[in-house]
Amino acid sequence: MLDIQIAAAAPPPFVRREEYRPPEWLVPEIALDFDLGAERTQVRATLTVARNGDHAAPLKLDGEALKLISLTVDGAEADYNHEADELTVPIAGDRAVVETLVEIAPAANTQLMGLYESGGILCTQCEAEGFRRITFLPDRPDVLSRYRVKMTADKARYPVLLANGDPVGAGDLADGRHWAEWHDPFPKPSYLFALVAGDLVANRDSFATRSGKTVDLGIWVRDGDVERTRHAMAALKASMAWDEKVYGREYDLAVFNIVAVADFNFGAMENKGLNIFNSRYILADPDTATDADYDAVAGVVAHEYFHNWSGNRVTCRDWFQLSLKEGFTVFRDQQFSADQGSAAVKRIEDVRALRAAQFPEDSGPLAHPIRPESYIEISNFYTATIYNKGAEVIRMLHTILGPEKFRAGTDLYFDRHDGEAATCEDFVKAMEDAGGTDLALFRRWYSQAGTPRVRASLTHDAGAGRAHLTLAQQVPPTPGQPVKQPMPIPLKIALFGERSGDKLADRLVLLEGDEQEIVLDGVGERPVLSINRDFSAPVVVEAERSAADLAFLSANDDNPFARYEAMQQLMLDTLIAAAAGQTPDHRPVIEAVEQTLTNTDLDPAFVAEAVLLPSEAFVGDQMLVVDPEAIHRAREALRADLGTELEGLWRSAYSAHAANRFEYSPPAKGARRLRTVSLGYIAASGASDAPQMAKRQFDNADNMTDRQGALGILVNSDAPERAAALSAFYDRYRADGLVLDKWFAVQALSTRPDTPDAVAALAEHVDFTLANPNRLRALVGSFSVNQRAFHRANGQGYRFLADMILSVDKLNPQTAAKLVPALGRWRRFDEDRAEKMKGELQRIVATLGLSKDVFEQASKSLA
Numbered sequence: 001m002l003d004i005q006i007a008a009a010a011p012p013p014f015v016r017r018e019e020y021r022p023p024e025w026l027v028p029e030i031a032l033d034f035d036l037g038a039e040r041t042q043v044r045a046t047l048t049v050a051r052n053g054d055h056a057a058p059l060k061l062d063g064e065a066l067k068l069i070s071l072t073v074d075g076a077e078a079d080y081n082h083e084a085d086e087l088t089v090p091i092a093g094d095r096a097v098v099e100t101l102v103e104i105a106p107a108a109n110t111q112l113m114g115l116y117e118s119g120g121i122l123c124t125q126c127e128a129e130g131f132r133r134i135t136f137l138p139d140r141p142d143v144l145s146r147y148r149v150k151m152t153a154d155k156a157r158y159p160v161l162l163a164n165g166d167p168v169g170a171g172d173l174a175d176g177r178h179w180a181e182w183h184d185p186f187p188k189p190s191y192l193f194a195l196v197a198g199d200l201v202a203n204r205d206s207f208a209t210r211s212g213k214t215v216d217l218g219i220w221v222r223d224g225d226v227e228r229t230r231h232a233m234a235a236l237k238a239s240m241a242w243d244e245k246v247y248g249r250e251y252d253l254a255v256f257n258i259v260a261v262a263d264f265n266f267g268a269m270e271n272k273g274l275n276i277f278n279s280r281y282i283l284a285d286p287d288t289a290t291d292a293d294y295d296a297v298a299g300v301v302a303h304e305y306f307h308n309w310s311g312n313r314v315t316c317r318d319w320f321q322l323s324l325k326e327g328f329t330v331f332r333d334q335q336f337s338a339d340q341g342s343a344a345v346k347r348i349e350d351v352r353a354l355r356a357a358q359f360p361e362d363s364g365p366l367a368h369p370i371r372p373e374s375y376i377e378i379s380n381f382y383t384a385t386i387y388n389k390g391a392e393v394i395r396m397l398h399t400i401l402g403p404e405k406f407r408a409g410t411d412l413y414f415d416r417h418d419g420e421a422a423t424c425e426d427f428v429k430a431m432e433d434a435g436g437t438d439l440a441l442f443r444r445w446y447s448q449a450g451t452p453r454v455r456a457s458l459t460h461d462a463g464a465g466r467a468h469l470t471l472a473q474q475v476p477p478t479p480g481q482p483v484k485q486p487m488p489i490p491l492k493i494a495l496f497g498e499r500s501g502d503k504l505a506d507r508l509v510l511l512e513g514d515e516q517e518i519v520l521d522g523v524g525e526r527p528v529l530s531i532n533r534d535f536s537a538p539v540v541v542e543a544e545r546s547a548a549d550l551a552f553l554s555a556n557d558d559n560p561f562a563r564y565e566a567m568q569q570l571m572l573d574t575l576i577a578a579a580a581g582q583t584p585d586h587r588p589v590i591e592a593v594e595q596t597l598t599n600t601d602l603d604p605a606f607v608a609e610a611v612l613l614p615s616e617a618f619v620g621d622q623m624l625v626v627d628p629e630a631i632h633r634a635r636e637a638l639r640a641d642l643g644t645e646l647e648g649l650w651r652s653a654y655s656a657h658a659a660n661r662f663e664y665s666p667p668a669k670g671a672r673r674l675r676t677v678s679l680g681y682i683a684a685s686g687a688s689d690a691p692q693m694a695k696r697q698f699d700n701a702d703n704m705t706d707r708q709g710a711l712g713i714l715v716n717s718d719a720p721e722r723a724a725a726l727s728a729f730y731d732r733y734r735a736d737g738l739v740l741d742k743w744f745a746v747q748a749l750s751t752r753p754d755t756p757d758a759v760a761a762l763a764e765h766v767d768f769t770l771a772n773p774n775r776l777r778a779l780v781g782s783f784s785v786n787q788r789a790f791h792r793a794n795g796q797g798y799r800f801l802a803d804m805i806l807s808v809d810k811l812n813p814q815t816a817a818k819l820v821p822a823l824g825r826w827r828r829f830d831e832d833r834a835e836k837m838k839g840e841l842q843r844i845v846a847t848l849g850l851s852k853d854v855f856e857q858a859s860k861s862l863a
């Protein structure tokens with residue numbers, strides 16, 4: 001027998017920031033002519049190309065999975081070389097018209113990149129490098145073109161034909177087909193191209209801009225879903241008004257359309273004038289969406305709309321600059337959402353999300369600066385670091401400069417770079433020029449990865465009436481960056497008199513070096529330190545404050561975020577001690593929670609967040625070696641004590657916040673939240689009527705927030721009400737994909753010990769599919785963040801996840817790759833778990849035919 005050795009394929013190459021070169025060819029004009037069909041689509045592309053600079057290089061076009069039928073240059077057949085994913089065309093002069101005809105198969109596109117089919121709708125996703133799966137083009141963000149798009153399709157199947165810009169013509173053809181043509185006057189990179197063809201209906205509205213132009217708005221969905229777009233439409237109009245008011249940014253086309261599709265790799269996409277959304281961020285009504293879903297809809301609608309300026313009018317020069325548009329736009333959507341309801345609760349939620357997703361990333365094998373130096377697959381860099389830490393970096397600029405100078409900076413940035421592909425450096429420079437502030441050191445936030453740790457120690461000299469605050473920072477090593485420079489860290493601090501409760505000092509400190517000492521006068525009584533108020537910097541603060549001081553701050557600090565933070569720290573210290581085998585006193589936490597719960601001056605929405613214990617995963621993140629079982633036990637014990645000791649208060653809060661009828665308003669939302677949090681504590685107390693109470697809430701709910709809240713409590717119990725509620729929920733919503741996702745997610749997040757087995761069984765359920773990213777995230781994504789279940793000591797969670805990654809990779813590499821980081825946290829666990837996790841990563845890396853998406857994440861996770 002012949003012994004054949006198959007050489008392993010060469011690992012895919014890195015793209016490096018320092019290798020950026022301007023494009024050799026520009027494409028000022030593009031005309032696209034689509035003959036659309038699900039099985040087969042033909043694309044005729046007419047590119048006007050122009051040599052950029054003095055060179056003799058041929059034209060190079062990107063193209064992936066395209067069947068090339070013909071190519072002409074200036075109307076004549078021409079030579080070309082088509083190799084791998086590149087088409088090389090020699091061009092004699094400095095300008096030419098290149099026409100290609102290609103064929104693609106949207107229905108066979110399971111990657112959901114390029115032109116694909118979702119629920120019978122044809123739609124596109126081009127960011128970052130999906131356009132090359134539609135036709136040949138220099139597919140890079142610094143090549144900006146004016147697009148004219150014509151679409152022809154079967155009229156019965158695809159009655160609605162949408163593209164970027166404004167509609168300029170439409171007509172019927174003889175054979176049951178029809179056509180439409182759209183022109184976008186704004187030059188844009190290919191990643192912002194979009195088209196949609198489908199049987200859609202619209203919620204139509206209009207918006208009058210501040211200069212008096214009328215914009216026609218349309219949110220396009222499947223028939224029957226229009227009623228569920230009201231909230232998204234309200235959010236869109238609010239966003240348009242907000243961007244005019246807060247940033248002076250007006251919308252620039254006569255039409256703005258949004259389309260919702262069920263199959264989408266991310267949340268949504270800001271294509272010029274034609275945003276395409278994952279339907280979960282558009283559709284909402286009280287029966288199917290929770291308050292959190294409503295908030296997410298508004299936040300994502302705002303985010304995509306704001307990209308019209310921060311991303312589209314000023315785009316990115318190359319993908320290393322991704323945070324230029326994403327960090328800034330997340331900051332803008334966070335500001336917008338803060339303005340719509342409770343700013344304090346919004347800040348708590350944003351910081352919680354940062355700590356849950358970005359801090360672990362920044363301390364693990366996939367850590368990267370917000371402006372990365374290299375990548376294998378750019379899709380892997382749509383990360384919490386680029387988005388959420390990126391937003392924190394913009395927020396720090398806002399804090400350091402103050403709102404007026406910050407606004408002068410954004411005005412200057414938009415003026416200077418309108419119509420251009422810009423860099424992070426351009427943004428910082430605009431801030432520097434407008435603010436008159438030297439940001440030389442601040443630029444380190446763009447180049448250095450890792451979460452800085454700040455040690456704070458306070459001493460007090462009562463005689464002199466003076467306090468000394470010593471701040472020292474250390475930025476931990478990250479892959480490729482063993483040694484770090486100190487970062488400029490803006491810290492909002494305050495001192496409170498322990499006896500009087502008075503605020504003795506309140507200031508913004510900019511920690512610039514390794515260490516700094518601050519002298520605070522007028523401090524006669526013993527001060528208590530409040531630091532990183534509002535979470536003014538994305539750092540970890542180690543301030544070594546006693547339980548008494550933290551309890552004091554949780555009751556007296558006038559900064560709501562700092563108050564929340566003090567409570568969290570108190571809870572965290574208690575849980576860490578317990579997980580480490582000590583028996584800490586639960587009293588300080590119980591008393592602080594009682595204090596908060598009985599303080600009638602506080603907003604119930606805030607109270608609900610403040611009394612929640614940190615997640616098991618967050619407790620784990622603080623430990624050298626994560627012990628999932630010990631953390632779970634410690635947290636359940638504290639929950640039980642809080643439930644029992646304060647049972648009367650939880651019961652009063654539960655009844656006090658009952659509502660007769662659903663209402664969507666900030667106070668009503670706060671009441672619902674506190675009610676379900678209280679119910680959770682009643683259940684944690686072990687009260688025998690808790691399952692009935694939860695079942696009653698579940699049965700009587702007139703909204704999804706209460707229903708899902710009750711289900712989320714029941715799903716952790718052994719009571720018979722559990723199965724009854726799960727099956728009632730399934731029967732009622734089995735036809736609604738978005739709600740069914742909740743049914744999968746809630747079970748994958750259960751704290752019950754049988755969750756790993758339940759999840760494995762759910763993966764075999766008729767309604768489970770690997771093809772829909774939302775469904776996959778609901779089951780597998782949720783399971784991978786359920787610390788105790790995923791890290792079951794026998795390794796079954798790891799094996800399950802790796803199997804899923806490998807199966808999904810064959811269909812949709814982007815979505816598969818997003819599941820890898822959970823396995824990459826092996827260094828944080830005991831040897832036995834670490835070996836098992838590494839074993840799965842090794843199995844993944846050794847798999848033939850692996851995508852570069854998964855290869856990059858898995859190989860880096862092992863390094």
Ligand code: 0A1
Pocket residue numbers: 125126127128265266267268269270303304326382
């Ligand atoms: N720019 C979008 C995010 C996005 C990125 C890649 C996508 O491809 C699958 C889709 C969307 C945003 O920030 O909303």
Ligand code: ZN
Pocket residue numbers: 303307325326329
């Ligand atoms: Zn974005």
